[in-house]
Amino acid sequence: MNADLQRLIELEKIDREALRLTEEVASLPRRVAAIEAKLAEHKAAVEQAKARVKSNEASRRQNEAEIKAFQEKIAKYRSQSSSVKTNDEYRALMHEVEFAEKQISGCEDKILELMIGLENEEKALKVAEAELKTEAADVEKEKSEARVRTAEDEKLLAGLKGKRDELRAGVDYSALAHYDRVMRQRKSALAEARDQKCMACFVMVRPQIWQEIRTNEQIITCNSCGRILFFDPASEPAAPEPAKKKSKARAAEVETEAQQPEQESTPTQ
Numbered sequence: 001m002n003a004d005l006q007r008l009i010e011l012e013k014i015d016r017e018a019l020r021l022t023e024e025v026a027s028l029p030r031r032v033a034a035i036e037a038k039l040a041e042h043k044a045a046v047e048q049a050k051a052r053v054k055s056n057e058a059s060r061r062q063n064e065a066e067i068k069a070f071q072e073k074i075a076k077y078r079s080q081s082s083s084v085k086t087n088d089e090y091r092a093l094m095h096e097v098e099f100a101e102k103q104i105s106g107c108e109d110k111i112l113e114l115m116i117g118l119e120n121e122e123k124a125l126k127v128a129e130a131e132l133k134t135e136a137a138d139v140e141k142e143k144s145e146a147r148v149r150t151a152e153d154e155k156l157l158a159g160l161k162g163k164r165d166e167l168r169a170g171v172d173y174s175a176l177a178h179y180d181r182v183m184r185q186r187k188s189a190l191a192e193a194r195d196q197k198c199m200a201c202f203v204m205v206r207p208q209i210w211q212e213i214r215t216n217e218q219i220i221t222c223n224s225c226g227r228i229l230f231f232d233p234a235s236e237p238a239a240p241e242p243a244k245k246k247s248k249a250r251a252a253e254v255e256t257e258a259q260q261p262e263q264e265s266t267p268t269q
Contacts, residue, residue, distance in 0.1 A: 049125035
């Protein structure tokens with residue numbers, strides 16, 4: 001195989017692997033940001049659950065304070081009832097007492113509802129905190145794995161750079177310039193030629209060019225896409241097996257069968 005062609009084939013393999021590693025390194029921070037965003041959602045869920053618990057407790061304290069205030073009013077009204085002079089004043093005080101008692105009953109109902117709600121909200125808070133703890137552990141694990149993977153990829157990239165520089169130094173300038181130009185335009189600079197066509201753009205090549213490509217002794221480019229073409233003998237379809245020779249016995253049998261009609265057609269004298 002042409003030495004430049006061989007080096008270019010190896011160079012493209014390295015360039016593709018380097019591109020994959022570079023993209024992976026670039027994607028890892030985005031992946032970490034995504035999992036941290038998910039963690040932030042769990043933190044927000046915990047804060048919301050805590051806020052609901054606090055709101056519940058505040059509402060319950062407010063209702064308890066209102067009950068105490070109404071109880072004080074009732075005590076005051078009952079104390080005043082002993083000193084009223086008319087039935088109208090007494091009925092008015094009893095009306096206030098009745099109103100205060102109804103308010104106390106309403107507050108007590110609200111407190112009962114709040115206590116039931118608080119039980120559910122505290123359970124929800126525990127679940128949210130447990131999920132946050134699990135997610136935080138997963139995030140730290142993924143971040144650690146991402147840092148390890150980044151370090152490994154960067155080490156591999158450094159090794160590939162040395163091999164890449166060595167290969168490029170050994171390739172003819174014009175062939176390398178063509179390789180770089182096509183690589184920038186099409187993200188791949190070489191293509192296998194198979195069945196007399198370029199396997200990248202699937203355009204047929206002329207028979208004479210096809211025979212030259214099959215030797216892999218020249219740098220030949222596709223007239224359609226510009227990629228450097230190479231031939232891989234492993235892709236050549238296997239030649240059909242030759243038909244098995246008939247055995248002598250079978251050949252004799254066939255010959256006998258062929259002669260029988262002639263014997264049967266001979267007239268009797």
